[in-house]
Amino acid sequence: xxxxxxxxxRHALSRNxxxxxxxxxxxxxxxxxxxxxxxxxxxxxxxxxxxxxxxDEALLDWTQKVDGFRPTLKVxxxxxxxxxxxxxxxxxxxxxxxxxxxxxxxxxxxxWIDHGPGGALGQLVRPLSRVGVYVPGGLAPLISTLIHTAxxxxxxxxxxxxxxxxxxxxxxxxxxxxxxxxxxxxxQVFRVGGAQAxxxxxxxxxxxxxxxxxxxxxxLFVVIAKKLVFGQVGIESLPGPTETxxxxxxxxxxxxxxADLLAQAEHLGAEPVLVSTxxxxxxxxxxxxxxxxxxxxxxxxxxxRDSIQSRMKIVLAxxxxxxxxxxxxxxxxxxxxxxxxxxxxxxxVRRAGGVFVGEASMEALGDYVxxxxxxxxxxxxxxxxxxxxxxxxQTIISxxxxxxxxxxxxxxxxxxxxRAEGLExxxxxxxSRLSEQD
Amino acid sequence: xxxxxxxxxRHALSRNxxxxxxxxxxxxxxxxxxxxxxxxxxxxxxxxxxxxxxxDEALLDWTQKVDGFRPTLKVxxxxxxxxxxxxxxxxxxxxxxxxxxxxxxxxxxxxWIDHGPGGALGQLVRPLSRVGVYVPGGLAPLISTLIHTAxxxxxxxxxxxxxxxxxxxxxxxxxxxxxxxxxxxxxQVFRVGGAQAxxxxxxxxxxxxxxxxxxxxxxLFVVIAKKLVFGQVGIESLPGPTETxxxxxxxxxxxxxxADLLAQAEHLGAEPVLVSTxxxxxxxxxxxxxxxxxxxxxxxxxxxRDSIQSRMKIVLAxxxxxxxxxxxxxxxxxxxxxxxxxxxxxxxVRRAGGVFVGEASMEALGDYVxxxxxxxxxxxxxxxxxxxxxxxxQTIISxxxxxxxxxxxxxxxxxxxxRAEGLExxxxxxxSRLSEQD
Numbered sequence: 001x002x003x004x005x006x007x008x009x010r011h012a013l014s015r016n017x018x019x020x021x022x023x024x025x026x027x028x029x030x031x032x033x034x035x036x037x038x039x040x041x042x043x044x045x046x047x048x049x050x051x052x053x054x055x056d057e058a059l060l061d062w063t064q065k066v067d068g069f070r071p072t073l074k075v076x077x078x079x080x081x082x083x084x085x086x087x088x089x090x091x092x093x094x095x096x097x098x099x100x101x102x103x104x105x106x107x108x109x110x111x112w113i114d115h116g117p118g119g120a121l122g123q124l125v126r127p128l129s130r131v132g133v134y135v136p137g138g139l140a141p142l143i144s145t146l147i148h149t150a151x152x153x154x155x156x157x158x159x160x161x162x163x164x165x166x167x168x169x170x171x172x173x174x175x176x177x178x179x180x181x182x183x184x185x186x187x188q189v190f191r192v193g194g195a196q197a198x199x200x201x202x203x204x205x206x207x208x209x210x211x212x213x214x215x216x217x218x219x220l221f222v223v224i225a226k227k228l229v230f231g232q233v234g235i236e237s238l239p240g241p242t243e244t245x246x247x248x249x250x251x252x253x254x255x256x257x258x259a260d261l262l263a264q265a266e267h268l269g270a271e272p273v274l275v276s277t278x279x280x281x282x283x284x285x286x287x288x289x290x291x292x293x294x295x296x297x298x299x300x301x302x303x304x305r306d307s308i309q310s311r312m313k314i315v316l317a318x319x320x321x322x323x324x325x326x327x328x329x330x331x332x333x334x335x336x337x338x339x340x341x342x343x344x345x346x347x348x349v350r351r352a353g354g355v356f357v358g359e360a361s362m363e364a365l366g367d368y369v370x371x372x373x374x375x376x377x378x379x380x381x382x383x384x385x386x387x388x389x390x391x392x393x394q395t396i397i398s399x400x401x402x403x404x405x406x407x408x409x410x411x412x413x414x415x416x417x418x419r420a421e422g423l424e425x426x427x428x429x430x431x432s433r434l435s436e437q438d
Numbered sequence: 439x440x441x442x443x444x445x446x447x448r449h450a451l452s453r454n455x456x457x458x459x460x461x462x463x464x465x466x467x468x469x470x471x472x473x474x475x476x477x478x479x480x481x482x483x484x485x486x487x488x489x490x491x492x493x494d495e496a497l498l499d500w501t502q503k504v505d506g507f508r509p510t511l512k513v514x515x516x517x518x519x520x521x522x523x524x525x526x527x528x529x530x531x532x533x534x535x536x537x538x539x540x541x542x543x544x545x546x547x548x549x550w551i552d553h554g555p556g557g558a559l560g561q562l563v564r565p566l567s568r569v570g571v572y573v574p575g576g577l578a579p580l581i582s583t584l585i586h587t588a589x590x591x592x593x594x595x596x597x598x599x600x601x602x603x604x605x606x607x608x609x610x611x612x613x614x615x616x617x618x619x620x621x622x623x624x625x626q627v628f629r630v631g632g633a634q635a636x637x638x639x640x641x642x643x644x645x646x647x648x649x650x651x652x653x654x655x656x657x658l659f660v661v662i663a664k665k666l667v668f669g670q671v672g673i674e675s676l677p678g679p680t681e682t683x684x685x686x687x688x689x690x691x692x693x694x695x696x697a698d699l700l701a702q703a704e705h706l707g708a709e710p711v712l713v714s715t716x717x718x719x720x721x722x723x724x725x726x727x728x729x730x731x732x733x734x735x736x737x738x739x740x741x742x743r744d745s746i747q748s749r750m751k752i753v754l755a756x757x758x759x760x761x762x763x764x765x766x767x768x769x770x771x772x773x774x775x776x777x778x779x780x781x782x783x784x785x786x787v788r789r790a791g792g793v794f795v796g797e798a799s800m801e802a803l804g805d806y807v808x809x810x811x812x813x814x815x816x817x818x819x820x821x822x823x824x825x826x827x828x829x830x831x832q833t834i835i836s837x838x839x840x841x842x843x844x845x846x847x848x849x850x851x852x853x854x855x856x857r858a859e860g861l862e863x864x865x866x867x868x869x870s871r872l873s874e875q876d
Contacts, residue, residue, distance in 0.1 A: 089858050092851035099848065103559055108546050119798070121541055121809045126788055128822055140860035176858060212822040231665060231676045234822030238669045256870060263867035292866070300862045342839075349835060350564055357839035360557070360871060364864035365838070365845065368852035371559045372836030384566055384650040384672030386834035396824035397787060398810030400803070401780075401795035407803065410537065413530035414806035420527050420614060422578035424738045426802035428730070429701035432694060433798060 001314050003282055009315040013273070013330040015380035026220065033065065044195045044224045051199035056206045062196040071171045071191040073207045075178060080187060083178035093180050096147050096369045103371030104155040107390045113399060118406030124397040127157035128234075130209060131393055132201035134216035137166030137193050141174030148373040149216045149388055150184050156393035161186050162211055164201060166193025193218075198225035202233040215388060217375060236392045240379040241269035244363055245332035247323045247345070248285075250278035252338040256359050257281070258288035260336055263364045265307035266300045272307060273330065275315040275323045282314055324348040331382040334363045351382045407433060439752050441720055447753040451711070451768040453818035464658065471503065482633045482662045489637035494644045500634040509609045509629040511645045513616060518625060521616035531618050534585050534807045541809030542593040545828045551837060556844030562835040565595035566672070568647060569831060570639035572654035575604030575631050579612030586811040587654045587826055588622050594831035599624050600649055602639060604631025631656075636663035640671040653826060655813060674830045678817040679707035682801055683770035685761045685783070686723075688716035690776040694797050695719070696726035698774055701802045703745035704738045710745060711768065713753040713761045720752055762786040769820040772801045789820045845871060 113122030204210025213234035244264035331351035353376025377385035418426035551560030642648030651672035682702035755761035769789035791814025815823035856864035
């Protein structure tokens with residue numbers, strides 16, 4: 001594999017426009033389903049408009065069309081109470097919930113009111129009233145995604161959480177998802193996925209209550225639907241394919257670096273990036289990847305091989321300062337620091353979703369039980385977005401409670417500004433009170 | 439005017455889908471400009487695509503097409519240094535900057551790192567690197583919008599702020615805007631408005647640097663452009679027409695209530711709402727509005743009359759509890775509390791942009807010098823959005839730095855979850871370290 005350096009590395013790690021790419025396979029499937037090569041956006045627009053008008057019936061029709069069956073939408077209280085899974089997995093779910101809860105309980109989440117001689121000013125902080133959590137389906141139950149999205153909302157104090165997730169071919173949701181919901185105290189779980197689920201959360205249907213904000217990752221259709229409903233409902237981010245950038249120096253273990261890159265690579269469409277100050281390490285890691293890749297079972301091996309061959313980038317940096325500069329340019333979802341003194345680099349990290357410091361803190365641990373949510377900004381959006389956190393599930397309300405004495409002090413300046421902006425009635429609303437103070 | 443009560447009031451204050459309405463006048467003007475009745479979204483898509491490819495040249499061409507002239511894009515350092523305005527206005531600008539800065543310096547904005555026996559976990563809080571502030575043009579210089587958008591970004595620590603604002607017909611920006619930028623320490627001010635300005639901030643051009651986030655209100659085209667570029671760049675909100683809900687009891691002064699509703703009403707397209715527990719007050723306020731409206735100069739009188747006649751809502755609530763319930767349903771941008779004991783209502787406010795407590799704290803004061811930003815969520819988006827604040831200009835970076843002992847404790851559960859999700863390489867990345875701990 002080509003080792004990039006200097007401007008070539010900078011160019012390869014620049015991300016100009018994180019537009020959502022449309023694979024040819026999606027267009028071909030749309031042609032098969034709809035008789036036209038509709039773009040995903042056109043399909044999503046049809047779904048949104050239909051669910052808005054026809055509610056549950058539209059949800060079922062679109063699930064029939066895309067997935068081939070009509071599920072019972074709501075998971076019953078009896079089904080939630082009865083779900084059982086392997087005790088070891090159950091214990092792991094409990095540990096993950098506890099660790100993520102402990103983490104977010106430390107996030108500052110308070111408002112303030114400051115009373116002074118001029119009266120009071122402040123910011124109230126309020127939880128959202130109702131939040132929708134989308135849990136992607138696919139080949140395995142994404143238990144951790146439910147935990148890592150719902151817990152920050154629960155810690156924020158959101159009183160009502162609605163979960164939607166696509167059912168399996170037998171019309172059911174994996175019991176591990178149901179158990180996780182039960183452990184979280186969530187009683188509203190719906191068997192529906194895709195853009196139609198986002199539409200249901202945004203507009204409400206007969207069965208599914210309309211929410212204030214939709215959170216959670218999903219496939220291309222889900223992400224487009226989130227973008228299109230934004231403004232009518234809140235969304236926390238537009239998550240795309242996952243990515244990890246590892247910064248390693250000559251002290252790093254090639255075995256660990258390779259294992260971390262492969263853990264990233266086994267996600268479909270993932271982008272592993274390795275930046276090292278050691279040319280020898282780059283060579284050793286590539287050899288390690290080869291060996292570890294062969295030892296992986298299918299289908300993981302094929303997916304990992306595709307990520308490695310199609311999207312992995314290997315960069316030789318002149319020093320750790322340049323390595324950090326390249327990482328900040330790339331703004332990775334995950335940044336792993338495998339260097340002699342990883343904590344010393346933290347001050348230079350300006351853009352990343354999460355930073356994994358040292359060899360005991362591999363990113364795979366963060367996906368499950370370390371503490372912070374694994375729902376992190378992808379595609380360079382760490383420039384302006386954060387991992388899912390308590391703030392995502394709060395609003396701030398500004399408080400203005402100045403007294404008459406303060407108004408007499410600052411009111412005249414406000415009338416000057418109001419008149420400069422042509423807003424005469426604003427000036428008069430202030431003056432109506434000022435005149436009585438004299 | 440009809441007085442609404444009970445279910446009729448609830449219905450009138452429910453906001454199902456805050457879609458951006460398209461006035462017929464906009465379609466007619468588009469037909470005149472483009473020879474087709476393009477929707478604003480279609481026009482904006484053309485502008486975005488063109489600016490992405492052609493940069494500055496496209497900015498100038500679209501300004502020529504829409505506004506009829508080609509401005510010099512960048513305001514020179516000499517122009518910024520030389521701008522002069524009336525000293526009283528200059529002093530008012532300084533007061534506003536000081537008050538808004540003082541307010542946001544009180545907002546909690548810190549990260550945390552918690553070191554325990556298991557290692558360290560935490561959240562870094564980082565300012566964005568570069569922010570674009572859009573200042574709408576139109577009939578008057580919106581000096582306060584520049585201050586109320588830029589100051590929270592400056593307090594957050596954003597090192598670089600880019601201002602764009604449409605020039606007047608003579609190709610210039612009002613000196614009060616330039617003076618305000620100078621007082622804020624902002625040296626990059628560009629004479630361009632509309633969707634093309636948002637495109638320039640999102641993609642960058644030869645003259646205008648690409649930013650991480652675009653903030654500030656604007657007309658329909660600006661808001662659509664912000665929605666379309668979201669994901670490639672951050673945006674703080676999708677602001678629509680302004681609105682105020684006043685809760686007043688029988689202790690309120692009809693003169694003040696009318697003045698506050700008129701201050702709201704003089705904005706084009708505004709929606710004033712009055713909820714009172716006193717039928718007598720509702721009658722008195724309507725009489726007051728009539729008198730104060732006649733005394734307003736034009737064009738403010740016509741705009742205010744249109745808001746009053748077309749969109750004002752008057753509601754009789756059975757008690758203050760119901761008044762608050764209706765207000766939370768409506769989720770107003772501005773909530774004014776003109777009651778005997780306004781502070782006692784604050785605990786019941788769940789959804790609002792800003793709350794103006796008592797008769798000395800009129801909303802018009804908040805537009806200029808009270809402290810909190812006047813850029814607040816409109817159209818019911820206070821359900822899930824906040825006024826512009828320091829958080830809008832920060833990202834959070836999650837930190838995972840657990841040690842080997844902690845990994846030995848929690849790692850095995852993570853491998854169980856990873857395998858339940860079908861992610862074998864994740865489990866192996868963890869186990870590669872666990873095995874060495876034994």
